[in-house]
Amino acid sequence: MLFSRFPRVQLATLPTPLQHLPRYGALANHPEVYIKRDDFMALGMGGNKLRHLEFWLGAALQQGADVIIACGRPESNQCRLTAAAAAKLGLKCILLHNTEKADFLQGNILLSYLMGAQSMYLGEIDEDTRQEQALALMEKLKSAGHNPYLIGSDVPLGCLGYVNAALELHQQALAQNIDLRHVVIVGAMGGTAAGFLYGTALLGHPFHVHVISVEYPKEKIWSILERNFNNISSLLELTPNAKLAEVATVHAEYLGPGYAQPTPEAIQTVRDLAQTEGILLENVYTSKTVWGMRDLVARGIISPQEATCVIHTGGGPALFAQAELYQPR
Ligand SMILES: Cc1ncc(COP(=O)(O)O)c(C=O)c1O
Structure with a gap:
């Protein structure tokens, strides 16, 4: 209710x-x-993030989203669970990491990769700059005809x-x-x-x-x-x-x-x-x-x-x- x-x-x-x-x-x-x-x-x-994602992805699906974007360091549980949920729902998932790419994947980043998420490595930048880059990526995807949804924006x-x-x-x-x-x-x-x-x-x-x-x-x-x-x-x-x-x-x-x-x-x-x-x-x-x-x-x-x-x-x-x-x- x-x-x-x-x-x-x-x-x-x-x-x-x-x-x-x-x-x-x-x-x-x-x-x-x-x-x-x-x-x-x-x-x-x-x-915990699966409880949040139930509502975020509910909104994303209602808005007709076809690409889900999440931000975090490679260790992020939120990125891993976004990748899992996107896989289950058949949506494309892009992860933006504010770090350099590691030579060897392990822990959460390995699981996100296994679940089909695409990782983009932005180098060592702060969270505000990462957010700007996420918004820029949203615009780029929209111009290419996609309908992206940014996890955590609400x-x-x-x-x-x-x-x-x-x-x-x-x-x-x-x-x-x-x-x-x-x-x-x-x-x-x-x-x-x-x-x-x-x-x-x-x-x-x-x-x-x-x-x-x-x-x-x-x-x-x-x-x-x-x-x-x-x-x-x-x-x-x-x-x-x-x-x-x-x-x-x-x-x-x-x-x-x-x-x-x-x-x-x-x-x-x-x-x-x-x-x-x-x-x-x-x-x-x-x-x-x-x-x-x-x-x-x-x-x-x-x-x-x-x-x-x-x-x-x-x-x-x-x-x-x-x-x-x-x-x-
Ligand atoms: C496993 C785990 N526990 C707790 C938290 C903390 O949640 P919040 O950032 O909502 O305080 C997180 C956040 O990513 C998490 O991944």
Whole structure:
């Protein structure tokens, strides 16, 4: 009902599983730790961006698009999942990378290539210049008679995928008799967390959401979340039942030296979750998030008496490009 005005393509495998983590919970001194497996989807090895892509590609198909363009570094999960979705829908996919071409493809870029995407390497340029080049490519394709769609050009529309994820998790927790009180979710560019926060606010704040920043300092991620939250509200033409500041706390203390730069605790968390639960994380998004959850318990910010769920947003293929961190000594 909430989303019926928005065209949507089915790409994600929903609902994603909600699983108890008894052995990792024992390490974290919390008996009721859960994980929501957004990494566990059938298409293109899954991950958070499939929820966004359901709405973006719904709009693209409605507009009659024949070429899908996505931008990112070769490690980008968003590029990989755009390639997967385009392959499934029979659309041409062009990826613009702000880096030089590597001699050897591995991780996400290898998978994007296998799924038929065409990669263009723009050299080491910043994201604004990359965006200009993407817009220039759009114009060129239009003059050649194509109808291109640029992934990510409508941020709030993609966020609807995670508005839905909050509603989905709430229903699952009720069905499994879990009195869920805390959710821990990653925040990089903030679309995923903002959607989830908006969904939580629509529900009237049944659980508190801790956003673990893996890209920006606290003030910056907060202002991104605020902007997205308000834009989702305008898009849905709804006033939520709680304010952003009531629903969310942002933690930037797990960022370490910066985006995609692992901390010792995050590296250890990849091993810990793998060896206690057989679940794989990676070192850009999910290891800092799971470590953040554990440390929030240790600091008394999350009580071990209150059921807590961490969202696994995927990104597993990136682990193969981070292999040097895990070689046996
Ligand atoms: C696996 C994974 N997790 C989390 C994120 C963060 O999502 P957002 O940029 O919406 O904060 C990304 C972003 O690309 C991702 O690929």
